[in-house]
Amino acid sequence: MKSVRLWFKKEGLARFISHLDLNKVMTLAINRSKIPIWHTEGFNPHPFITFALPLSLGFCGECETMDIRLTDDDFDISLIPERLNGSLPEGIRVYRAAAPKMKPAQISKARYEMKIGADGKSGGEICAEIGSLLNSAEVITRKKTKKGLKDIDLKPYIKEHDLKQDGEFAVLNMTLPAGSVENINPILYLNALKEKTGGEYFYICTRRKIKNENGDDFE
Amino acid sequence: MISKEVEKILLNVQKPGRYTGGELNSVIKDKSSVDVRFAFCFPDVYEVGMSHLGMKILYSLFNEREDIWCERVFAPWTDMEEQMRRHSFPLYALESGDSLDKFDFIGFTLQYELSFTNILYMLELGNIPLLTKDRKDLFNIVVAGGPCACNPEPLADFVDLFFIGEGEEVDLEVIDLYKSCKSNNESKQDFLIKAAQIEGVYVPSLYTVEYNGDGTLKSFTPSHKAPKTVKKRIIKNLDELYYPDNFVVPSIDIVHDRAMAEIFRGCIRGCRFCQAGFLYRPVREKSPEVIDAQCHALCNNTGYDEVSLSSLSSSDYTQIVPLLSRLTEWSADENVSISLPSLRVDGFSDDILSKLKTVRKSGLTFAPEAGTQRLRDVINKNVTESELMSTCSTAFNGGWSTVKLYFMIGLPTETLDDVAGIAQLGQRVVNAYYSAENRPKGKSVRVTLSTASFVPKPFTPFQWFPQDTIEVLKEKQMHLKDSITTKKINYNYHDSSTSFVEAVFARGDRRLGKALLKAHEKGMIFDGWGDYFSLEKWLEVFDECGLDPAFYANRQREFDELLPWDHIDYGIKKSFLIEECKRAYNNETTPNCRQKCSGCGAAQWKEGVCFEKRKTMV
Numbered sequence: 001m002k003s004v005r006l007w008f009k010k011e012g013l014a015r016f017i018s019h020l021d022l023n024k025v026m027t028l029a030i031n032r033s034k035i036p037i038w039h040t041e042g043f044n045p046h047p048f049i050t051f052a053l054p055l056s057l058g059f060c061g062e063c064e065t066m067d068i069r070l071t072d073d074d075f076d077i078s079l080i081p082e083r084l085n086g087s088l089p090e091g092i093r094v095y096r097a098a099a100p101k102m103k104p105a106q107i108s109k110a111r112y113e114m115k116i117g118a119d120g121k122s123g124g125e126i127c128a129e130i131g132s133l134l135n136s137a138e139v140i141t142r143k144k145t146k147k148g149l150k151d152i153d154l155k156p157y158i159k160e161h162d163l164k165q166d167g168e169f170a171v172l173n174m175t176l177p178a179g180s181v182e183n184i185n186p187i188l189y190l191n192a193l194k195e196k197t198g199g200e201y202f203y204i205c206t207r208r209k210i211k212n213e214n215g216d217d218f219e
Numbered sequence: 220m221i222s223k224e225v226e227k228i229l230l231n232v233q234k235p236g237r238y239t240g241g242e243l244n245s246v247i248k249d250k251s252s253v254d255v256r257f258a259f260c261f262p263d264v265y266e267v268g269m270s271h272l273g274m275k276i277l278y279s280l281f282n283e284r285e286d287i288w289c290e291r292v293f294a295p296w297t298d299m300e301e302q303m304r305r306h307s308f309p310l311y312a313l314e315s316g317d318s319l320d321k322f323d324f325i326g327f328t329l330q331y332e333l334s335f336t337n338i339l340y341m342l343e344l345g346n347i348p349l350l351t352k353d354r355k356d357l358f359n360i361v362v363a364g365g366p367c368a369c370n371p372e373p374l375a376d377f378v379d380l381f382f383i384g385e386g387e388e389v390d391l392e393v394i395d396l397y398k399s400c401k402s403n404n405e406s407k408q409d410f411l412i413k414a415a416q417i418e419g420v421y422v423p424s425l426y427t428v429e430y431n432g433d434g435t436l437k438s439f440t441p442s443h444k445a446p447k448t449v450k451k452r453i454i455k456n457l458d459e460l461y462y463p464d465n466f467v468v469p470s471i472d473i474v475h476d477r478a479m480a481e482i483f484r485g486c487i488r489g490c491r492f493c494q495a496g497f498l499y500r501p502v503r504e505k506s507p508e509v510i511d512a513q514c515h516a517l518c519n520n521t522g523y524d525e526v527s528l529s530s531l532s533s534s535d536y537t538q539i540v541p542l543l544s545r546l547t548e549w550s551a552d553e554n555v556s557i558s559l560p561s562l563r564v565d566g567f568s569d570d571i572l573s574k575l576k577t578v579r580k581s582g583l584t585f586a587p588e589a590g591t592q593r594l595r596d597v598i599n600k601n602v603t604e605s606e607l608m609s610t611c612s613t614a615f616n617g618g619w620s621t622v623k624l625y626f627m628i629g630l631p632t633e634t635l636d637d638v639a640g641i642a643q644l645g646q647r648v649v650n651a652y653y654s655a656e657n658r659p660k661g662k663s664v665r666v667t668l669s670t671a672s673f674v675p676k677p678f679t680p681f682q683w684f685p686q687d688t689i690e691v692l693k694e695k696q697m698h699l700k701d702s703i704t705t706k707k708i709n710y711n712y713h714d715s716s717t718s719f720v721e722a723v724f725a726r727g728d729r730r731l732g733k734a735l736l737k738a739h740e741k742g743m744i745f746d747g748w749g750d751y752f753s754l755e756k757w758l759e760v761f762d763e764c765g766l767d768p769a770f771y772a773n774r775q776r777e778f779d780e781l782l783p784w785d786h787i788d789y790g791i792k793k794s795f796l797i798e799e800c801k802r803a804y805n806n807e808t809t810p811n812c813r814q815k816c817s818g819c820g821a822a823q824w825k826e827g828v829c830f831e832k833r834k835t836m837v
């Protein structure tokens with residue numbers, strides 16, 4: 001039995017597939033591709049798949065990973081991406097297979113790109129709005145926690161970020177805590193912006209990197 | 220591909236995956252290289268529509284043809300509706316993202332009467348004029364098929380053309396006719412007149428209706444040489460019939476997310492309340508080799524690890540044992556499980572049961588339908604209490620401790636004693652548990668009784684029967700509740716007011732088109748969903764249209780009354796239905812098609828069970 005980590009992109013319309021449904025989509029693709037994947041035992045055996053870090057509904061991801069186990073140690077894992085890609089919906093593409101080096105628990109941050117637009121506003125105007133938000137003494141919004149809604153100050157988390165204009169969009173790049181210990185969803189910044197300006201926005205948010213504490217890519 | 224603009228609004232809806240398309244195996248074609256674009260509309264949400272086998276079959280069948288591009292359209296949930304209206308987005312098909320008004324055909328499948336308001340809702344959202352007479356061109360032709368097309372009259376104002384019976388052949392014949400009319404620059408009217416000559420096609424605008432003073436039908440007159448009665452189409456040989464080797468695989472969770480194979484059409488039983496049992500006569504089986512190959516191909520091409528074998532009553536499939544042994548030859552190795560949804564548990568050996576998934580997963584369910592033997596005889600549901608008890612005992616001894624029993628209330632000739640009989644039957648199942656020696660130790664039994672309200676349907680022996688009023692149905696529900704004396708029995712029942720509105724439309728006539736239009740104006744949609752159905756609003760609608768819903772639902776019809784669906788011919792003789800109705804009122808049962816032919820009329824197709832050799836009965 002060997003473990004394999006698969007890297008895939010989730011973009012375009014596929015960003016509207018929820019995490020739970022993604023599990024199903026991958027399971028069916030694996031069943032179809034006849035990769036010798038290890039199945040769980042028991043009453044209702046199913047292919048064993050784990051995802052390192054769930055991605056929010058509506059987000060794109062460029063370096064998403066999932067781990068599987070193969071029952072055939074001699075199976076050439078470089079064949080996996082192509083075999084799966086023929087069986088995946090539009091917008092999901094597997095591009096790399098390798099032995100896992102890190103444990104998902106080592107994940108500590110993620111880099112996001114958030115393109116923000118609004119009907120009737122230019123990219124420059126939105127940039128100005130975001131700039132003024134991030135320059136405030138504190139950036140308060142509400143976050144869902146296990147204990148219910150809680151006020152949180154986003155200011156301390158936004159150390160590494162940059163903001164630029166791209167046509168009708170403002171583009172905010174930021175690195176935020178991610179993983180099982182602490183997780184800050186970039187959508188919170190958009191929520192804070194909405195609360196501040198009272199405006200309506202749309203966005204395309206992409207997770208570009210997943211990293212460990214030292215800033216190394218999750219391998 | 221759906222547009223970038225739509226993507227923006229998807230961020231604001233609950234389940235955006237319903238509206239994206241792009242699923243594995245969805246069919247994308249170049250629109251400039253096809254002749255006919257067909258929007259296949261299911262008047263309910265994505266998760267329901269995508270679970271429907273008929274839609275999968277026709278989608279693949281149409282798309283096999285190079286000159287046709289068939290796409291899928293579902294009813295948007297209200298959060299999406301709100302977004303679409305706010306941003307002036309028309310309803311679009313999932314494959315191309317094009318709005319309904321770009322399609323040659325807009326086809327609806329009619330699965331239940333309470334989805335009729337959603338048809339108007341979808342047409343309007345898709346920028347299609349609602350009324351047939353307001354669509355003048357040979358384009359945007361609105362067609363409909365499916366079981367509720369058996370009484371098309373309530374939709375006659377909106378639908379240009381109905382397919383009666385099984386659609387696989389007649390649909391393509393109509394599409395071909397359209398192509399040729401189109402290339403000859405013929406009018407919509409020319410096309411409809413010609414289409415009416417095709418067997419299985421009903422064009423309501425070619426018929427005029429007259430009424431008697433008491434509101435009943437006086438006459439139904441065809442024009443332009445349209446047939447006096449429209450006969451249904453059936454597929455004679457199911458083995459040779461096209462069946463998809465691939466399904467669109469939804470990326471989000473749907474109601475029935477698995478591979479499905481049809482094992483036969485029709486039903487031998489002749490339960491007198493069951494419309495499907497009459498509409499799909501005669502029983503025609505598929506052979507095990509064909510089903511096995513189709514299941515295997517489907518699993519391979521979709522990745523599904525569950526196949527369900529679909530039919531009206533699985534254990535009546537004569538080849539069930541050979542089929543299951545073929546299937547289990549590969550299914551276990553490939554981690555595929557087999558399920559039989561409509562199972563009469565009594566028909567199977569334990570050996571077969573252990574191979575099946577349904578029983579394991581969903582627990583034991585039975586549908587005795589009525590609480591006393593007398594009433595079961597009336598409805599011709601040939602299940603005896605001793606059969607039920609012995610199966611329950613076996614199951615209890617085998618470790619089961621929960622059973623669900625399904626019943627109907629409001630059946631013809633039903634008395635309060637029959638209703639209380641449901642509770643008593645439940646009690647005897649409880650008792651059977653405690654006398655089963657090998658029952659699970661230390662566990663208490665749970666019996667769930669579930670009742671639906673009976674809705675009399677066209678083409679059944681009860682098509683003349685007055686439905687119980689909502690009040691009477693409620694009384695019966697309460698009576699049943701009061702008759703239960705143990706906590707080990709749970710009782711749940713369906714809301715009787717939805718059954719009432721269902722009954723109005725099931726046996727309605729053309730005048731109900733007004734009511735649908737009015738309901739649409741009031742924004743009524745998703746009536747099949749408890750959260751949206753409102754009896755009050757419906758009563759208001761009927762009132763404002765000057766229609767009496769009780770005339771349709773609660774009135775006793777006479778055998779010699781002209782019924783709104785009498786010009787539609789499902790091959791079942793009216794005299795047979797009358798005979799069956801009389802037998803029902805005499806508590807007399809009728810043997811099933813395998814025991815003895817009762818001469819219903821379906822033998823005219825010279826196929827299926829009517830020509831099987833019967834074992835001589837002793």
Ligand code: SF4
Pocket residue numbers: 500501502811812815816817818819820821822828829830
């Ligand atoms: S003709 Fe006879 S065998 Fe055939 S469907 Fe009717 S009753 Fe059954």
